[in-house]
Amino acid sequence: MGEHVRVAVIGSGFGGLGAAVRLRREGITDFVVLERAGAVGGTWRDNSYPGCACDVPSHLYSFSFAPNPDWPRTFSGQERIQEYLEHVADTFRLRPHIRLNSEVTQLRWDSEQLRWEIDVAGAAGGAFTADVVVSATGPLSDPKMPDIDGLDSFPGKVFHSAQWDHEYDLRGKRVAMIGTGASAIQIVPAIQKEVAQLTLFQRTPPWVMPRADRAISKAERWVHRQLPFTTQARRGLLWGIRELQVQAFTKRPDELGLVERIAKRNMHRSIKDPALRAKLTPDYRIGCKRILLSNAYYPALAQPNVDVVASGLSEIRGNTLVAADGSEAEVDAIVFGTGFHVTDMPIAQRVIGADGVSLAESWKGGMAALRGATATGFPNFMTIIGPNTGLGNSSMILMIESQLNYLADYMRQLDVLGGRVALDPRDTAVAGWNNRVQDRMKRTVWNTGGCNSWYLDENGVNTTVWPGTTTEFRQATRHVDVGEYQVLRPAAAAAPKSRGRKKKAEASAA
Numbered sequence: 001m002g003e004h005v006r007v008a009v010i011g012s013g014f015g016g017l018g019a020a021v022r023l024r025r026e027g028i029t030d031f032v033v034l035e036r037a038g039a040v041g042g043t044w045r046d047n048s049y050p051g052c053a054c055d056v057p058s059h060l061y062s063f064s065f066a067p068n069p070d071w072p073r074t075f076s077g078q079e080r081i082q083e084y085l086e087h088v089a090d091t092f093r094l095r096p097h098i099r100l101n102s103e104v105t106q107l108r109w110d111s112e113q114l115r116w117e118i119d120v121a122g123a124a125g126g127a128f129t130a131d132v133v134v135s136a137t138g139p140l141s142d143p144k145m146p147d148i149d150g151l152d153s154f155p156g157k158v159f160h161s162a163q164w165d166h167e168y169d170l171r172g173k174r175v176a177m178i179g180t181g182a183s184a185i186q187i188v189p190a191i192q193k194e195v196a197q198l199t200l201f202q203r204t205p206p207w208v209m210p211r212a213d214r215a216i217s218k219a220e221r222w223v224h225r226q227l228p229f230t231t232q233a234r235r236g237l238l239w240g241i242r243e244l245q246v247q248a249f250t251k252r253p254d255e256l257g258l259v260e261r262i263a264k265r266n267m268h269r270s271i272k273d274p275a276l277r278a279k280l281t282p283d284y285r286i287g288c289k290r291i292l293l294s295n296a297y298y299p300a301l302a303q304p305n306v307d308v309v310a311s312g313l314s315e316i317r318g319n320t321l322v323a324a325d326g327s328e329a330e331v332d333a334i335v336f337g338t339g340f341h342v343t344d345m346p347i348a349q350r351v352i353g354a355d356g357v358s359l360a361e362s363w364k365g366g367m368a369a370l371r372g373a374t375a376t377g378f379p380n381f382m383t384i385i386g387p388n389t390g391l392g393n394s395s396m397i398l399m400i401e402s403q404l405n406y407l408a409d410y411m412r413q414l415d416v417l418g419g420r421v422a423l424d425p426r427d428t429a430v431a432g433w434n435n436r437v438q439d440r441m442k443r444t445v446w447n448t449g450g451c452n453s454w455y456l457d458e459n460g461v462n463t464t465v466w467p468g469t470t471t472e473f474r475q476a477t478r479h480v481d482v483g484e485y486q487v488l489r490p491a492a493a494a495a496p497k498s499r500g501r502k503k504k505a506e507a508s509a510a
């Protein structure tokens with residue numbers, strides 16, 4: 001067997017780099033970060049499409065332990081976020097741990113040795129073993145392409161928003177944009193001026209709010225550099241405002257009607273044609289899908305070289321795209337802004353747990369994890385941004401940092417227990433947590449708002465979003481309650497009364 005490490009982290013986006021920083025801060029240096037691509041950054045490395053920026057303000061969408069007084073804009077672009085992540089990797093001396101171009105192809109739990117066997121392809125090729133695995137592959141990492149008849153024989157250019165082909169020149173081309181999510185609404189205004197014709201295939205119109213984006217002045221940045229507490233104060237304010245909004249999303253969706261009025265006014269300002277306005281007006285409660293922010297989307301749609309097809313793409317015949325309503329458009333290139341494999345993340349197929357069952361198989365009826373992190377039958381395996389940890393209105397970095405607290409305490413608990421040991425969440429604990437989450441979910445706008453979104457899995461269950469405040473999640477993940485876990489010891493060291501399910505390793509209650 002190859003190299004053994006205390007912890008293997010998979011992925012080097014915000015989650016993976018954050019885990020690496022946190023492990024070092026806990027005094028753990030025996031770890032690797034396995035990254036399939038050639039650079040750190042995760043989704044912010046991959047999504048380099050024109051116009052890509054974050055719709056959460058930068059002072060909140062960054063690590064609390066790595067504040068950046070020099071954010072250039074309130075909503076910084078992808079390049080600056082990618083630079084920030086590279087900077088984090090350097091500042092916290094993470095580079096020696098990171099193995100780039102190293103893709104995890106399979107993870108198997110070894111019930112005898114109580115550790116994970118990890119097959120890796122690429123630069124760090126071969127095998128690793130690890131006591132603990134932190135899966136930080138992210139929910140927005142594997143692009144989703146719809147299954148469209150005739151796509152394979154389309155003679156023009158095709159790419160996904162997360163795999164932008166910068167070599168391809170869109171100037172003067174007839175381009176189809178498929179989808180109207182957060183990615184598409186940034187791409188449309190960024191390419192509209194240069195293409196000959198842009199046809200937008202809109203299956204569902206989004207709610208689009210104005211975006212309070214502006215440059216952060218030199219003076220502001222100077223103040224942030226000289227007086228670091230001002231950066232923290234700014235962050236605190238941004239966080240507090242969003243924290244106050246949560247109740248409307250989770251308990252009183254009717255209150256969001258007021259927000260719909262602002263979004264409608266935003267549309268009316270740019271879209272003067274009533275027929276186009278009708279096409280663009282959503283028929284579901286704002287917030288049910290992610291609320292999008294843009295000042296440029298509607299003005300771009302009002303331009304003469306843009307056509308909105310209010311129907312999904314259903315078939316391709318040669319160069320002709322056919323929508324579900326029968327309308328047709330002839331194009332040279334198709335950009336798919338069709339999102340990601342979120343509730344069916346491919347990494348889950350590669351993780352084989354204690355019973356020889358994959359995580360994907362175990363989650364077939366719906367993803368569930370104790371405190372968004374650990375799943376029964378997958379000992380010492382933690383997912384960052386796991387089930388029901390997503391947010392509809394605030395910064396995912398807050399949730400990631402809560403999960404890092406949980407990871408840190410998890411490592412401490414393993415040390416306290418001592419010796420070769422693993423923790424496997426009790427199925428009753430996972431079910432209890434999940435039932436509470438799903439119970440709270442019933443009243444939320446994501447479940448009652450009358451839309452279909454990527455927050456829901458194929459069974460219509462919301463397994464992605466956290467139905468509470470970030471403060472509540474912070475509290476729930478502050479400590480690991482060992483009572484929620486089976487403590488696994490090697491067979492020889494186990495107590496006489498062992499549990500039957502594990503064939504080789506035996507479990508003894510904490």
Ligand code: NAP
Nearest residue numbers: 053054055179180181182183203204290312313337338339
């Ligand atoms: P997405 O929100 O999943 O949107 C996918 C879009 O593709 C939807 O509009 C969907 O329509 C549409 N679609 C799928 N199949 C189609 C078909 N056959 N014909 C027409 N349309 C079709 O994906 P995304 O825009 O990449 O965003 C994913 C998430 O990434 C966001 O929700 C956000 O969390 C994050 N993100 C953030 C930012 C930012 O911070 N600014 C930017 C980009 C992405 P339906 O609505 O009908 O399903």
